Amino acid sequence: MGYDFSFWNYQPVGYRDEKEAVAEWKDAGITLPMTFEYDPAHHDKKRMLRLLDECGRAGMRAIVCDARTRYHRLREAGEERFRADVAAAVADFGAHPAVFGFHVGDEPDKRHWEYAVSAYKIVHEAAPHLTPFLNMFPYWHGFEETVGPKTPEEYTELLVDFIRRSGATLISFDSYGQCAYFDREYYQDCHILNLRIFGEAARRTGVRLFVSLLSVGHWSYRVPTQDDIRWQIYTAAAHGATGFHWFSFYQATLDGNYRENPIDLFGKRTRTFDAVAYEDNVFLKFFAEKLAACTFESVRYFSRPAGGFPLFTKDDTLLSVSVVVHEAQVAITRWKDQDGDPVFTFVNMDRELPTKLRLVFGGKLAPRNCDVWIVPGQMVYIDKERMI
Secondary structure (H helix, E strand, O other): OOOEEEEOOOOEOOOOOHHHHHHHHHHOOOOOOEOOEEOOOOOOHHHHHHHHHHHHHOOOOEEEOEHHHOHHHHHHHOHHHHHHHHHHHHHHHHOOOOEEEEEEEEOOOOOOHHHHHHHHHHHHHHOOOOOOEEEEOOOOOOHHHOOOOOOHHHHHHHHHHHHHHHOOOEEEEEOOHHHEOOOHHHHHHHHHHHHHHHHHHHHHHOOEEEEEEEOOEEOOEOOOOHHHHHHHHHHHHHOOOOEEEEEOOEOOOOHHHOEOOOEOOOOOEOHHHHHHHHHHHHHHHHOHHHHHOOEEEEEEEEOOOOOOOOEOOOOOOOEEEEEEEOOOOEEEEEEEOOOOOEEEEEEEOOOOOOEEEEEEEOOEEOOOOOEEEEOOOOEEEEOHHHHO
């Protein structure tokens, strides 16, 4: 199972030259783009096919954003019409080798939950060789008013039920409070709580976990810095996510005080583009292959717990951790490599300050890299070769 970077794309087919767009996505480290929005009543099918051709040439597969496969279409048109629409979309694009799957929708609430289950199942049955994509709400205080479950545990069970009934092979959620201006500690903990909720559902059902992360300032969310971009990627990876969606790539409006998307209103790259591109490509070059060869086992927190994850203690039989400089909150993930040997990753959860840790394995100082500096959001990977 590999790792993918994607993004939310709300622009219509024809918005940008297909070759230039795909080259831009490639530069940004995107491996699984969302296509431009397509509706056969309004857009040119040839341009969508041209876009998919360019994705194929760039070594990408794409999530096709087709109005005919959304759960809202099922609710509005009824099952018979929806099945016909889905069949037509699959006939148009489903055989293209660059297609990963069709976009089924975003954030179903309790009024639309069953439509989402049915739509996902219909799309999956129409193209069983593809992977439909549907994104869920994150859990927050007062969540029951929107989706229904009153507790994180109840939401986990609802997600497991969704996966089993729909046949989903991946599950996704969006979470942006980690970049909130206000109540930062509370919303950061909510973000980590959702990594626990969705991670548990994914592991119980054997599906991939995708997380939609923030790449644009809006509402009460600040413009993310490069430290924020790095923190979001490695925090998600440390909790078992294998897909990352950036919200969002293109700026289309000033409404809601949207600002500094990777691509601005004038089609120019911003400093956010540079930060996203750099951190995406660093992860893909230095971490993706290593982590893909490992099996996630558990997360514990050094210094103080978060999101309901347990606290790491120094009496671990293999690893102990002590502070050299600045006692930061650190997510410590234990993995298992292909030979069954332990692997550890360490992510600094502090947003502004670096930390320096001393790592002791098996009661002995590791002769190499036993003291590690970790900047905000950075991941340190240590396998058996660095433990002995």
